[in-house]
Amino acid sequence: MTEAEERDPRPGEVKLKVERASICGTDLHIFQWDPWAASRIVPPRVIGHEICGRITQIGAGVTGREIGQLVCTESHIVDPEDPDLQQGLGHVARSTRILGVDVDGGFAESLVIPATNARPVPPGVPPEIASMMDALGNAVHTVMAGPVGGLTVLITGLGPIGLFAMKVCEALGASCIIGTEVSPYRRALAERMGASAVIDPSSTDALCAVLKVAPGGVDAVLEMSGHPSALELAISAVNPGGRISLLGVSSQNRVEVETNEIVFKGVTVQGIVGRRLWETWEQMEHLFTHLNLDVSSIVTHSMPFTEFNEAMSVLASGEAGKIVLEF
Numbered sequence: 001m002t003e004a005e006e007r008d009p010r011p012g013e014v015k016l017k018v019e020r021a022s023i024c025g026t027d028l029h030i031f032q033w034d035p036w037a038a039s040r041i042v043p044p045r046v047i048g049h050e051i052c053g054r055i056t057q058i059g060a061g062v063t064g065r066e067i068g069q070l071v072c073t074e075s076h077i078v079d080p081e082d083p084d085l086q087q088g089l090g091h092v093a094r095s096t097r098i099l100g101v102d103v104d105g106g107f108a109e110s111l112v113i114p115a116t117n118a119r120p121v122p123p124g125v126p127p128e129i130a131s132m133m134d135a136l137g138n139a140v141h142t143v144m145a146g147p148v149g150g151l152t153v154l155i156t157g158l159g160p161i162g163l164f165a166m167k168v169c170e171a172l173g174a175s176c177i178i179g180t181e182v183s184p185y186r187r188a189l190a191e192r193m194g195a196s197a198v199i200d201p202s203s204t205d206a207l208c209a210v211l212k213v214a215p216g217g218v219d220a221v222l223e224m225s226g227h228p229s230a231l232e233l234a235i236s237a238v239n240p241g242g243r244i245s246l247l248g249v250s251s252q253n254r255v256e257v258e259t260n261e262i263v264f265k266g267v268t269v270q271g272i273v274g275r276r277l278w279e280t281w282e283q284m285e286h287l288f289t290h291l292n293l294d295v296s297s298i299v300t301h302s303m304p305f306t307e308f309n310e311a312m313s314v315l316a317s318g319e320a321g322k323i324v325l326e327f
């Protein structure tokens with residue numbers, strides 16, 4: 001922890017007093033300074049991109065934001081003139097810079113961001129939940145990339161985003177939600193949260209176990225582990241005509257899979273990145289306001305920001321859902 005210069009907002013930006021920040025796996029990679037972090041981050045950099053705070057200053061030309069307003073952050077900063085954004089492809093826009101990675105983030109007392117990236121917190125959502133909206137948005141984007149109402153869904157990987165996806169599927173009326181997870185702590189969390197079945201793929205034949213719960217297969221698979229064996233399971237377990245939505249990032253660039261099974265079952269495989277700008281944020285507001293989405297059980301730890309060393313080691317142990325830092 002160190003001192004950094006604060007700055008005033010430029011035109012189009014707002015300044016926030018940070019209230020809560022939650023920790024993402026990316027922050028842990030940076031904290032551990034692994035090869036990805038060392039090749040991507042140019043220090044000095046204030047890290048942290050899942051933030052909730054109150055607006056304290058507003059730059060010239062900003063409309064629709066007020067001093068004192070509680071906001072949370074979208075971490076993908078896209079040039080407003082980017083043709084990708086203008087074609088509705090802001091989530092994959094080529095001008096994207098990431099908060100806390102490419103520009104200074106919010107594990108700090110204050111943060112300056114473009115006003116469009118400061119999203120008003122839906123009424124009734126407390127700051128600690130609001131700080132997780134960026135990660136929740138990954139789950140909402142993945143779940144809502146196809147239908148789930150009345151359908152059987154398999155979620156591979158029940159880290160925080162997989163657990164969020166479980167709650168979103170439940171709120172949207174999925175008839176059966178099956179999860180796979182190798183961590184006993186996270187399996188227990190998912191069971192307490194009401195999953196229809198939670199399978200340990202490291203000790204059982206996961207395909208058999210899925211087919212026992214969903215004879216014939218599942219309608220949708222949400223891949224949220226990044227593990228190659230989960231993709232293999234997804235292809236075998238999905239119904240003809242089903243969909244596989246891939247959010248998990250694999251540490252290997254090349255993974256071998258049965259492409260003929262994808263072809264002959266007529267499966268749709270789609271990549272999911274970030275959140276749709278700004279449709280996913282509107283969907284999240286709808287989920288909280290009208291469908292009683294409750295993700296509070298996924299916050300397993302809250303601690304003062306000064307205990308960031310402890311927070312990072314708890315996250316590294318895997319014995320956590322979401323960890324929120326209080327500022």
Ligand SMILES: NC(=O)c1ccc[n+]([C@@H]2O[C@H](COP(=O)([O-])OP(=O)(O)OC[C@H]3O[C@@H](n4cnc5c(N)ncnc54)[C@H](O)[C@@H]3O)[C@@H](O)[C@H]2O)c1
Nearest residue numbers: 157159160161180181182224225226227248249272273274
């Ligand atoms: N595409 C995007 O925009 C985007 C954004 C954020 C995160 N991600 C990726 O999404 C994934 C989920 O994010 P997270 O924050 O929940 O990550 P996480 O690492 O906390 O969760 C992944 C979970 O998968 C579990 N797992 C590992 N191998 C497994 C297997 N074979 N079968 C089932 N589960 C297995 C792990 O135990 C872990 O709990 C990660 O791969 C992350 O890198 C992608």
